Amino acid sequence: MSPAADPIAALREHLAEIADLQHVAMLMDWDQQTHMPPRGAAARGQAAGTIERLAHDRTADPALGALLDAAEAAGEDAGLVRAVREDHERARRVPAELVAEMAETAVEAQGVWSAARAADDFAAFAPVLRRHVELCRRYAACFPEVDHPYDALLQRYEPGARTDEVRRVFARLREGLVPLIARIAERPDPGDLPGPFPVDVQRTLALEMARSIGYDDAAWRIDEAEHPFMANPARDDVRITTKEEDHTLAIGLFGVLHETGHGLYEHQIDPAWDRTTVGTGTSLAVHESQSRLWENMVGRSRAFWSHWYPRAQELFPDRLDGLALDDFLRHVNVVRPSLIRVDADEATYCLHILLRFELEVALLEGTLEVDDLPAAWNARTTELLGIDVPSDADGVLQDVHWAHGVLGYFPTYALGTMIAAQLWEAAHVAIPDLDHRLAAGDPAALRDWLRAHVHRYGRTRTGDELLRAVTGGGLDPEPLLRYLGEKYGELYDL
Template sequence: MSVANTFEKVRAHARETALLSSISGLVEWDEQTHMPPAGAAWRAEQQAYLAGVIHRRSTAPELGDWLAELSAADESADPESDIGCVAREMTRVYHRLTKLPGELVEEVARVASQSHHAWAAARKADDFATFRPSLERMLELQRQRAAAFGYNGSPYDALLDEYEPGETGDSVGAALAALRDQLTPLVQQIVQSGVTAPSELTQRSFPVQQQVAFGKVAAAAVGFDFQAGSLDVTPHPFCGGAGPRDIRLTTRYNEHDFVDGFFSILHETGHGLYEQGLSEKWFGLPPGTAISLGIHESQSRMWENLVGRSRGFWQHFFAPLCAAFPTSMKGVDPDQWWFAINEAKPSLIRVDSDEATYNLHVVVRYELERAMIEGDLAVADLPGAWNEAYTRIVGATPANDAQGCLQDVHWSMGAFGYFPTYALGNLYAAQLFEQAESDLGDLGARFARGEFAPLLDWLRTKIHSVGQRVSAAQLVEQITGKPLSAEPLMAHLRTKFGGLYGL
């Protein structure tokens, strides 16, 4: 068989598998947004069935044969070429997935669906005991997955590799520890400054209906295409999808917390822009797939923080904000508002935390999830361990488990190894944004004029269109000429919060 014919067989097979995955994504989105509670058990069976079918297709022997042919072909010699990228990345994933028993794949999907509903109910009732059995079962299944994948160091490495290929728990742990050591004194300086942000401005009455409308205006302004996407409500914000032209953003709203809903929208919009920027031609194949979760998070954190919390952004959006909420914004000036939405202080909820303290929240989750996977922390002891870690690392102690170990959805889904990608995303975002500004000029001035397209076009060219042709580390070095470093992020934080808090 010719290389062209083999490549076409792989491409057709992958595209059909991607269609099934997109159906699963739509089913999951519906589960978290509109599904009636009584549908949970049947939905779990649907998800298990789809996961089984997708796994069987993804590990089909004929696919392995075709990939072996492609990998041996001269056309695969260039790892960044279409064929080279497809052969390399699909072979890596194929070898990984063939290690998993189909029964385990289906059981993980079934338990994840069930566990999500147990988590949502437990969080609402502040009742960790009702969620504990689900988390224990999911933890057991994740250990089974790690054992099936195999690992040299820690079982955590096998799970982390699913989200950030090539990384290990030790390398990520070292990066997080170094970041923590630089962030801790900065946060202490902020706390000891005696300066207080006017945060009450963001806690006035912001009617939800107006928040929805304003959030959509902002998301569209920065480039999200609502003809190819939507925005809905869920307990824990996420970006899902049912295909390259059907990206589902979700958020949650609090009438007396503007920051919660709005910046969740911008965060998920960043994910959505990445998905809308991937090549539709290569849907389901590596050239049309995001590089890693860390790079995906770099896009969400960039639009949420480096754009959305910038002074230039609010120079443009302050007047529309006042028009949308005339009563709440009466008497507020732009500088007050900018300080209010950039308040920095130790807090309890990760998704509501500021740029200065956010990565400390990630450090807590990394430490705890790795300890659970490695058997050093029992699920029964998680609430106490969480509270101790928050007091020690973040500087805030939860009053209850809803504010503590029940606040995130990830562990109910089995996403162990996911959390470090948030911190990696912050590091990637700062370094990439620094380069974008070097290439494009003063981005803040552009934002003040409502010009967000130049940055989005830069991201589309430099990142979105690349797919998985290079690794995350290679991408950053190709774009910036430097390996990943914490310095751009720390320089940004020191400059911003130094100015706000007089440090």
């Protein structure tokens, strides 16, 4: 049968080529962050630019638009057609040369950032960051119809999101979080868990927990990276990374739960979407909702640790024997403003995102120069979190995202945290004995509920469609504020 006679098959063949290129690009990025020697950056940047350009050309190809029209008329899934058409229309607007230059600059900047952070030398990173900002301005200029240039960057990661709406919900978060954090600060600080916690033992416990959630040794692997992440070249090829430190459980143990949440999303997408460009998470905020839900709402809950705490005591007898579960929970849920975003507690985390969002918008608008970024960062950290920043390595240089040139990405972390709370509330309604099941060491009901209502659709449903189907409404910060108020009200006797 010819492609003209079978437009759905022809469309899927075209999408398979793009998906394969994306597969290669993700493997290259994973290798760069886990195994590639530093001097490989120049060649890797050239290769990454070529792969990105080829994928862009196939996505922007006018033939894809014609295939979409024919497949839509032939009854192909409306969600697939919608998502791919959005990709196609966006790609048509952005020159392939710009896409390649952005990819090449990101690879180069990764190594520059890593060295600059190690040396606490923002000036060494500033030139490549200026290039990234200029490239992002050129990208935003391809979409002159948006209400704000930042919308064009934001919508790369969160389709349909708008800067003014993000400002609105972030203002509500700040309004609710600041007084809660102030009330907690009046209570005694439970302190940190006394280490050390050997990293090999941490890995043992983390993997046992991850396997109970859905980590599959035949389809997953775990490696180390300077900045932990998840990569999913395919539904049955899920790669998570971690960074364990023996003085704390917060980074390695809970980091693995976080990345397992990301990986589970990809692993549970309907196989019907394999080798299409919709067989991945629908947006970064929805993706982040899965990691935050498993890391915090499950992973730091009383129900979860009612099952896992005896095992932790068995593995760390010198540190946890004699420490009551209530005390352990206060330790792993401590609220204490801190410098490093990835180490932040649930109550203060979103304030770290508000800071980055405000600075990114100012950089794009030109109201903030790159050279002035460290001072602006330090001032906003003191204002929002009440702490001083001793070095750029612990401040403006701490995140890898700006090295990757992904302005517009950071807001999805806080948006995803809000979505996680909305889904957490809905899951408790749908599964009335959810806490009892988690306390029995059985997360299957929650995992299966997420598969049915979130994961399986891939990108064939938008984040807003998923939320409205599950909760009856759109993005809402109130469930997160309720969750945090109730949780910390109990832990700190507020």
